[in-house]
Amino acid sequence: MTTTELERPARPPVFHHLSTGRKARNHLATVLVSLAFLIALVPLVWLLATVVIKGWRALVSPDWFTHSLKGVLPDQFAGGIYHALYGSLAQALVCAVIAVPIGILAAIYLVEYGRGWLARLTTFMVDILSGVPSIVAALFIFALWISTFGLEQSAFAVSLALVLLMLPVVVRSCEEMLRLVPQELREASYALGIPKWKTIVRVVLPTALSGIVTGSMLALARVLGETAPVLVLVGYSQSINFNIFDGNMTSLPLFIYNQFTNPTAAGQLRIWGAALTLILLVMLFNLIATVISRFSAIKTK
Amino acid sequence: MSMKDEVVSRPAGQERETGSMMGGMGEQEQERGERPKRVGDRVFRYLTTTSGLVIVVAIVLIGFFLLIKAVPSLLADSTNFLTDWRFDTTGGKLAFGIRDMLVVTVLSSLLALVLAMPISLGIALFLTQYAPRSLARGFGYLVDLLAAVPSVVFGLWGVLVLGPAIEPVQRALNAGLGWFPLFSDGNVSLAGGGNIFTAGVVLAVMLLPIITSVTREVFRQTPVNQIEGALALGATKWEMVRTTVLPFGKSGFIAASMLGLGRALGETIAVLMILHTATSPSGFSFFDGGSTFASKIASAASEFSEPLPTGAFIAAGLVLFLLTFVVNAIARSIAKPKKEKA
Amino acid sequence: MAKRLDAKDLNIYYGKFQAVAEVTLAVPPRNVTAFIGPSGCGKSTVLRTLNRMHEVTPGARVEGEVLLDGEDIYAGGVDPVDVRRTIGMVFQRPNPFPTMSIKDNVIAGLRLAGVRDKSRLDEVAERALRGANLWNEVSDRLNKPGGSLSGGQQQRLCIARAIAVQPAVLLMDEPCSALDPISTLAIEDLIAELKKEYTIVIVTHNMQQAARVSDQTAFFNLAGVGQPGKLIEIDDTEKIFSNPGQQATEDYISGRFG
Numbered sequence A: 001m002t003t004t005e006l007e008r009p010a011r012p013p014v015f016h017h018l019s020t021g022r023k024a025r026n027h028l029a030t031v032l033v034s035l036a037f038l039i040a041l042v043p044l045v046w047l048l049a050t051v052v053i054k055g056w057r058a059l060v061s062p063d064w065f066t067h068s069l070k071g072v073l074p075d076q077f078a079g080g081i082y083h084a085l086y087g088s089l090a091q092a093l094v095c096a097v098i099a100v101p102i103g104i105l106a107a108i109y110l111v112e113y114g115r116g117w118l119a120r121l122t123t124f125m126v127d128i129l130s131g132v133p134s135i136v137a138a139l140f141i142f143a144l145w146i147s148t149f150g151l152e153q154s155a156f157a158v159s160l161a162l163v164l165l166m167l168p169v170v171v172r173s174c175e176e177m178l179r180l181v182p183q184e185l186r187e188a189s190y191a192l193g194i195p196k197w198k199t200i201v202r203v204v205l206p207t208a209l210s211g212i213v214t215g216s217m218l219a220l221a222r223v224l225g226e227t228a229p230v231l232v233l234v235g236y237s238q239s240i241n242f243n244i245f246d247g248n249m250t251s252l253p254l255f256i257y258n259q260f261t262n263p264t265a266a267g268q269l270r271i272w273g274a275a276l277t278l279i280l281l282v283m284l285f286n287l288i289a290t291v292i293s294r295f296s297a298i299k300t301k
Numbered sequence B: 001m002s003m004k005d006e007v008v009s010r011p012a013g014q015e016r017e018t019g020s021m022m023g024g025m026g027e028q029e030q031e032r033g034e035r036p037k038r039v040g041d042r043v044f045r046y047l048t049t050t051s052g053l054v055i056v057v058a059i060v061l062i063g064f065f066l067l068i069k070a071v072p073s074l075l076a077d078s079t080n081f082l083t084d085w086r087f088d089t090t091g092g093k094l095a096f097g098i099r100d101m102l103v104v105t106v107l108s109s110l111l112a113l114v115l116a117m118p119i120s121l122g123i124a125l126f127l128t129q130y131a132p133r134s135l136a137r138g139f140g141y142l143v144d145l146l147a148a149v150p151s152v153v154f155g156l157w158g159v160l161v162l163g164p165a166i167e168p169v170q171r172a173l174n175a176g177l178g179w180f181p182l183f184s185d186g187n188v189s190l191a192g193g194g195n196i197f198t199a200g201v202v203l204a205v206m207l208l209p210i211i212t213s214v215t216r217e218v219f220r221q222t223p224v225n226q227i228e229g230a231l232a233l234g235a236t237k238w239e240m241v242r243t244t245v246l247p248f249g250k251s252g253f254i255a256a257s258m259l260g261l262g263r264a265l266g267e268t269i270a271v272l273m274i275l276h277t278a279t280s281p282s283g284f285s286f287f288d289g290g291s292t293f294a295s296k297i298a299s300a301a302s303e304f305s306e307p308l309p310t311g312a313f314i315a316a317g318l319v320l321f322l323l324t325f326v327v328n329a330i331a332r333s334i335a336k337p338k339k340e341k342a
Numbered sequence C: 001m002a003k004r005l006d007a008k009d010l011n012i013y014y015g016k017f018q019a020v021a022e023v024t025l026a027v028p029p030r031n032v033t034a035f036i037g038p039s040g041c042g043k044s045t046v047l048r049t050l051n052r053m054h055e056v057t058p059g060a061r062v063e064g065e066v067l068l069d070g071e072d073i074y075a076g077g078v079d080p081v082d083v084r085r086t087i088g089m090v091f092q093r094p095n096p097f098p099t100m101s102i103k104d105n106v107i108a109g110l111r112l113a114g115v116r117d118k119s120r121l122d123e124v125a126e127r128a129l130r131g132a133n134l135w136n137e138v139s140d141r142l143n144k145p146g147g148s149l150s151g152g153q154q155q156r157l158c159i160a161r162a163i164a165v166q167p168a169v170l171l172m173d174e175p176c177s178a179l180d181p182i183s184t185l186a187i188e189d190l191i192a193e194l195k196k197e198y199t200i201v202i203v204t205h206n207m208q209q210a211a212r213v214s215d216q217t218a219f220f221n222l223a224g225v226g227q228p229g230k231l232i233e234i235d236d237t238e239k240i241f242s243n244p245g246q247q248a249t250e251d252y253i254s255g256r257f258g
């Protein structure tokens, strides 16, 4: 205490005040950070507004969800996306039927059984697969299915390419959910003399179920918007085709890409209408996923 | 009761090996050694392992099939695959190179990354540190909404709405900064904005939700005691962010950006719809047109019939595969140490 | 139905680390044995080797033998699943299956072992819940999720679940450490009841509890950090608490430890 009474300020401030420089920097940072968020809203609002304004009229036209473009002329305001909606849902569904079981089983392998080099290799490969561009997946299926096996282009080939894109997403999310299941539950089950596989099927999986369903729905939503595989692996069709193994089949992305080259007003309405439909479909799947995740048996954070 | 008797009535005296009877361990290791007697366990184990193997095999097959389909075309290529800008597969004679595809792919992706990184960082900070708690969740959904927009819609918006709208900006940049190679005259007309610049901006918008979502998670995991420690020292919010959140989340943010870069490199339809085709080689300008690997392949997809020309495109696909492979591998190696800490 | 349990020369490892060395002890049937000792001395580890739960941990390993009525549970042909069905376990933290109702939790062991007979399952559920002194509290809401009960009730639910498969031995790892005094008392009463039918081994940090519920007490101790835990002595509870054979035991019990 070398300071004497005299050297001290008469009345020391209650709080230390920030220097103006620090204050200014703090304000600047706040402004910039908020600005970044606002900048992100610009394309979002702009894009969504464009799609809604240009496309809503298509959705309220009577034939939109119930008719295909069969017999409709390019410049005719008629027909709808019935065939493309079916195509999108059918391709996604077939993809999910293949990818979800394999994905869940692979995740179970990684979490419950995997040790050593094979598990590490599998984890690595899941990472790699999740980075594979959709066009490369499409090319691979083309090289395998069409150019090596000599099979025709078909919706099923598209589904196969989509499986490659969906698998890593399912594995990752499922793995995460399985790891959240407390080890205690497995031990409680083992301690009752329940074999490991039954413990997994009857205790671990049900506990993680809602999370797994959520993850799968999100993966499905992503796959719905994929365009590259349909460009390479299936042909465009004006009318509905229920057979996924044979013939051309339009999906919503393919519909948009095809009508994109139709410069008439009717064509414009169709592309924006289909874009709006596709966004709503993806959002619907996301919404379902969110709702399901509410029913989780695992308490997270 | 019957179950208990089972154990007891089991024939006694299988001489057990002295010492450690159950070697290395972990239940399944022991099962591996001893063969589990339960059929269910064995079948289930076999089933799950096979599913894991499916993924490994898929990657191996992708590499293998792309390679065997590409090699004959590469051998038949009459020009340098790496340095020629032309991609001519018609008329029986193959002359294809990837120079321009590489340039366009890399330029558009890097532009996207440069635009998206700072904004994503800002959004992630805003959502985790700055936005009022009650609103942060809703704001987060808004950003996630961007991820729900399929790329074909981004392409549509980019070419029909954004491109024409930012054409004046591009003209101004070209006029004012034209001496700088990146902003010099491109090999396509500026009209309509069908160039790398527009593609880069659209890709940047597509990357925002991807980079933000991962970064947000990492920032959220910043230890609370570090944050409180900084605040208790009298740090301003920005100083707290700079000394705790940013150092903690840096590697996560970079890894997320690399993942985004991987996505941008492989984006197909949006780029295909935006870019105008070019008839002269790229001069490394943002105002060039042309095509990326992905958009080139997609644009030619309807003509895949002859093996040799198709193989040329598959060769391009292989290069794209390797490119994304490397970028993703870097992203993972950056992200891994963080995971272990968390 | 209750059986005796003998452990001989147990050396227990986690990977390279030896957690417990040379434990030999005998647990007579219809008897409560308490494990006491400082934290980290290997009580849980020994307990988990008694029903082959130890090997669930990756890298874990056991040497020595554990005899259930003279049969080695680690013998070559013995399936750990059968061992665990015969030697039940209750954990420190109550862990009912979150996706199952109260009743389904209780009958989980039987049902997953393939018992389908509905009337038998109902009967077992009631008997086990009565055995765990929980029936009166939950009989009107058997279909509610197991997680909807209080902590003490959940722990008794877990005990009911363990005794529903009618094990010969019941292992309990600090079953009361997450519970309030009232629930603790309820569980101690329950242990006194269960003793008539089961062989019980209980790990506890609560000296009074060990004195109250057990017939014999085993004291474990640790020579130092990184050293394996050892069994210092095992004897009648009365003797351990009044006149232990080892100085270390007396120090620990009288609180002069460490």
Ligand SMILES: Nc1ncnc2c1ncn2[C@@H]1O[C@H](COP(=O)(O)OP(=O)(O)OP(=O)(O)O)[C@@H](O)[C@H]1O
Residues within 6 Å of the ligand: C014, C017, C019, C037, C038, C039, C040, C041, C042, C043, C044, C045, C046, C057, C229
């Ligand atoms: N899963 C594990 N992996 C590695 N080491 C472990 C593991 N579990 C326990 N250990 C170690 O084994 C030793 C004995 O642990 P154990 O849990 O059996 O002690 P404890 O007597 O039950 O302690 P407490 O009274 O705190 O429950 C300790 O040194 C502990 O660090």
Ligand SMILES: [Mg+2]
Residues within 6 Å of the ligand: C043, C044, C045, C173
């Ligand atoms: Mg313990």
